[in-house]
Amino acid sequence: MNWLRNQWQACRLALARLATAPVNTLLSVLGIGIALALPAGGHLLLDHVAALGKGAAAAPQLTVFMSVEAERKAALDIEARLLGRSDVAQTELLEREATLKRMKASDGLADVIGALPKNPFPDAIVVTLADESPAALESLAAEARKWPRVEQVQIDADWAHRLAAFVRLARTGVLLLATLLGLGLITITFNTIRLQVLTRQTEVEVSRLLGATDAFIRRPFLWYGALLGLLGGVAAWLIVAGATLWLRLPVAELAQLYGLELMLAVPTAKNTGILFGAAAGLGWLGAALSMRQQLSANSR
Amino acid sequence: MIQLDRISKRYPPDMTALTDVSAEIGAGELVTIVGHSGAGKSTLLKLIPAIERPTAGTVLVNGQNVGALSSRALPFLRRNIGLVFQDQKLLFDRSALANVLLPLEIVGFPHREAQRRAEAALDKVGLLKRARALPIALSGGEQQRLAIARAVVHRPGLLIADEPTAYLDAETAQDVAAIFMEFHRVGVTVLVATYDDSLFPGARRLRLDHGRLA
Numbered sequence: 001m002n003w004l005r006n007q008w009q010a011c012r013l014a015l016a017r018l019a020t021a022p023v024n025t026l027l028s029v030l031g032i033g034i035a036l037a038l039p040a041g042g043h044l045l046l047d048h049v050a051a052l053g054k055g056a057a058a059a060p061q062l063t064v065f066m067s068v069e070a071e072r073k074a075a076l077d078i079e080a081r082l083l084g085r086s087d088v089a090q091t092e093l094l095e096r097e098a099t100l101k102r103m104k105a106s107d108g109l110a111d112v113i114g115a116l117p118k119n120p121f122p123d124a125i126v127v128t129l130a131d132e133s134p135a136a137l138e139s140l141a142a143e144a145r146k147w148p149r150v151e152q153v154q155i156d157a158d159w160a161h162r163l164a165a166f167v168r169l170a171r172t173g174v175l176l177l178a179t180l181l182g183l184g185l186i187t188i189t190f191n192t193i194r195l196q197v198l199t200r201q202t203e204v205e206v207s208r209l210l211g212a213t214d215a216f217i218r219r220p221f222l223w224y225g226a227l228l229g230l231l232g233g234v235a236a237w238l239i240v241a242g243a244t245l246w247l248r249l250p251v252a253e254l255a256q257l258y259g260l261e262l263m264l265a266v267p268t269a270k271n272t273g274i275l276f277g278a279a280a281g282l283g284w285l286g287a288a289l290s291m292r293q294q295l296s297a298n299s300r
Numbered sequence: 301m302i303q304l305d306r307i308s309k310r311y312p313p314d315m316t317a318l319t320d321v322s323a324e325i326g327a328g329e330l331v332t333i334v335g336h337s338g339a340g341k342s343t344l345l346k347l348i349p350a351i352e353r354p355t356a357g358t359v360l361v362n363g364q365n366v367g368a369l370s371s372r373a374l375p376f377l378r379r380n381i382g383l384v385f386q387d388q389k390l391l392f393d394r395s396a397l398a399n400v401l402l403p404l405e406i407v408g409f410p411h412r413e414a415q416r417r418a419e420a421a422l423d424k425v426g427l428l429k430r431a432r433a434l435p436i437a438l439s440g441g442e443q444q445r446l447a448i449a450r451a452v453v454h455r456p457g458l459l460i461a462d463e464p465t466a467y468l469d470a471e472t473a474q475d476v477a478a479i480f481m482e483f484h485r486v487g488v489t490v491l492v493a494t495y496d497d498s499l500f501p502g503a504r505r506l507r508l509d510h511g512r513l514a
Contacts, residue, residue, distance in 0.1 A: 009411075203391055203393075208378075211376065211406055212406040216406055
């Protein structure tokens with residue numbers, strides 16, 4: 001109860017201090033907000049890009065196309081041959097009649113296909129490998145190309161893998177950025193609190209003379225740091241959300257030109273929570289480090 | 301209550317403030333410390349709440365060796381001491397009432413009770429009507445009385461004041477001194493450094509001369 005009252009009192013004091021210098025507060029909040037908006041926005045964007053790749057098969061696949069003249073039996077033979085191998089996990093036979101039907105159903109193609117004298121599609125076998133390495137994929141593809149009646153072998157989901165690799169790299173970049181800017185946030189609060197303590201030197205001194213513990217003196221400054229960080233986090237959220245809404249339509253239009261569906265959304269509740277928590281935590285940390293230095297510098 | 305045993309205090313490089321001072325102050329006593337400027341009055345007072353520590357000798361307050369207290373234990377010693385400083389050390393960014401509330405907040409008093417006590421303390425020094433005023437708006441005598449209210453609001457057993465009447469005219473000085481006399485009457489140990497101990501009739505006098513007890 002006492003603890004809660006102390007915290008509440010310190011929190012109110014910190015809020016009052018933030019409010020007494022609105023311009024300073026606003027500038028600090030904006031600085032922190034921009035610093036946090038970069039990694040937060042990057043993270044959000046990568047989430048969306050990564051989701052694009054999700055639709056494509058995650059497991060590496062091969063498609064073996066038979067020649068158009070091949071009979072069904074040849075395709076079945078190839079499928080059996082593939083299934084007999086230890087490095088093949090699964091196969092699926094796409095019969096040419098079914099492919100034709102599917103293609104006719106899609107817009108714009110029906111007329112073209114209808115104009116053709118005969119079914120242009122071959123039988124095809126989609127192969128999922130047990131071994132995911134690109135080398136295994138390549139070697140099976142090379143082998144299958146030599147089999148009878150096989151016209152072509154295509155390695156699928158290549159672009160999805162490239163995208164995934166790019167997203168992994170970009171995530172590392174965002175993490176690096178977040179670390180650097182997080183350190184920046186700690187520095188900002190460290191300095192702000194240092195200035196606060198300097199302007200409140202008398203208060204610190206008098207409180208000590210009246211029997212205040214270091215914890216009592218530290219408390220409002222820690223709240224100040226945490227609240228400053230939190231407000232910065234809110235600013236970052238507003239920046240990211242604003243940019244998202246602004247970019248939403250143009251990005252969706254661009255994506256559509258590539259046949260992709262990409263609708264930017266504002267950060268989820270979970271990500272928002274993480275952002276606010278991290279911002280407040282880093283602000284608190286900067287304040288704590290600053291107070292440790294300040295209080296030991298004029299300890300008595 | 302306070303025992304000073306062969307206290308010396310030197311400031312580097314070679315300034316000696318106190319030399320071999322021994323004295324004892326009993327609970328409930330009213331003691332004045334007199335002496336010329338630079339005699340070591342302020343230094344002596346600062347040793348008791350451990351604002352300064354002696355170079356040699358021991359300071360005992362309620363049997364506790366103050367000079368050897370850890371910085372963690374220090375706040376709890378000071379909570380039983382009311383301090384009035386020469387320069388008052390008021391906080392000018394908050395009202396008179398908020399200044400008086402500070403010692404109670406430090407001890408962790410419930411807000412309502414603290415409010416009540418702070419108002420009582422202001423009333424005692426005749427400042428209740430100025431409770432909302434900022435210290436800058438108070439006269440010298442009012443500021444000194446505000447400092448006293450802050451020093452006594454948590455009802456310490458020991459009240460220490462360094463030249464509380466230094467910058468006041470004769471009449472105001474008399475008023476301020478009377479407040480100290482009143483606390484002495486209700487059993488508080490009062491220790492006052494002053495240039496004019498005629499303001500504190502009946503007090504035991506300790507005279508310092510160039511850092512030695514005369």
